[in-house]
Amino acid sequence: MTSYHYVTLDVFTERRFGGNPLAVFPNADGLDTATMQALAAEMNYSETTFVLPPRDPANTAQVRIFNRTAEMPFAGHPNVGTAHVLARLGLAGGNVLRFEELAGLVEVRLMHENGECVGAEIDAPQPLSMLGTFGPEEIAACLSLAPEHIVTRNHLPVRASLGVDFVLAEVAPEALGRATPDLAAYRRVAAARDEVGERLSIFFYAADGEGIRARMFAPLAGTWEDPATGSANATLAALRLSLSDAPALAYQAVQGFEMGRESRLALRAWRADDGVRASVGGRCVEMFRGTIVL
Structure with a gap:
């Protein structure tokens, strides 16, 4: 049996119990798609993310995003929250992160205050x-x-x-x-x-x-x-x-x-x-x- 750690957070807010809840599995290596979907349904949040090693070592991570019923090609609050979790765990590797996702590459810029990460800004992967x-x-x-x-x-x-x-x-x-x-x-x-x-x-x-x-x-x-x-x-x-x-x-x-x-x-x-x-x-x-x- 294998243990998988997760972190939950509220995104787009400065206070607990505001914003949009998110669950992040910062080391999901070994989980298959069906298990990720089942975990997302069990967490019952708008989305849950699973962080995997990047296919291209020039990027930070591969991030898979699931809502309660299906995998998402891209989403906003999961990227902001996932970047925040990786930064807080010391896994970000810099202030600019690059996430590989189904919709393309997502660039994330961390926001800091008093030396701590407090959020992030992301660029959508495609033009309108x-x-x-x-x-x-x-x-x-x-x-x-x-x-x-x-x-x-x-x-x-x-x-x-x-x-x-x-x-x-x-x-x-x-x-x-x-x-x-x-x-x-x-x-x-x-x-x-x-x-x-x-x-x-x-x-x-x-x-x-x-x-x-x-x-x-x-x-x-x-x-x-x-x-x-x-x-x-x-x-x-x-x-x-x-x-x-x-x-x-x-x-x-x-x-x-x-x-x-x-x-x-x-x-x-x-x-x-x-x-x-x-x-x-x-x-x-x-x-x-x-x-x-x-």
């Missing part, structure tokens, strides 16, 4: 890609809102990706807090859209001063609501920049307020030679450490 639009009535039904609550003056609800896809929709500020997932509508919309498969993740937001407030529902993937979705926030940042004439933008996002797990994310987007790229960063707080014997 646009994957088609949805009707306001489809998204409104999924969110238990009226079609007029979907704001379309800036963009239609759109499926977009920086390595993992989300449907991004703007809603009226007064509708943000009253939304709730309608599982039947999710199944109906997903069944009509072969390209989304069984994963229909809707990230919806409202303007909040210079920043935004947001929520994310993905009930078909086992996440009724996510307290903080770094990859979706980064994708939105890239989308917002693509709709403007600016060379770059930066702002703050708040998510998870309605769940009692307020999360704060720092977003940046910029124009690069291969398209619009984006990053997301924030702070982390460690919670538990434990061991699983398999």
Whole structure:
């Protein structure tokens, strides 16, 4: 039998019991895919990460990310939290980390305060890609809102990706807090859209001063609501920049307020030679450490 250590932490927050929980297995060598998936389902967090030796020794690690039901090609808060754990355990090997993931190479920059790692900023592995639009009535039904609550003056609800896809929709500020997932509508919309498969993740937001407030529902993937979705926030940042004439933008996002797990994310987007790229960063707080014997 082999022991595997894990660390849990709250990501995109400065206080315990806020942000988005994450479990990290910092030395997962020897675990197969089925066991990783079973452990992620058992942990029951939005995502769990498993750190493996890199295929290329120039990189820091191979990081595999699982939600409750499937492996993810890329995700935001798992990368931020995994980097924080490796730094705290003395396994980072520098202030800039490079994670090999299904969606590509993810660069991570550690954030320090008083000599200690307090969080990280990551660059999404791919430039923005646009994957088609949805009707306001489809998204409104999924969110238990009226079609007029979907704001379309800036963009239609759109499926977009920086390595993992989300449907991004703007809603009226007064509708943000009253939304709730309608599982039947999710199944109906997903069944009509072969390209989304069984994963229909809707990230919806409202303007909040210079920043935004947001929520994310993905009930078909086992996440009724996510307290903080770094990859979706980064994708939105890239989308917002693509709709403007600016060379770059930066702002703050708040998510998870309605769940009692307020999360704060720092977003940046910029124009690069291969398209619009984006990053997301924030702070982390460690919670538990434990061991699983398999």
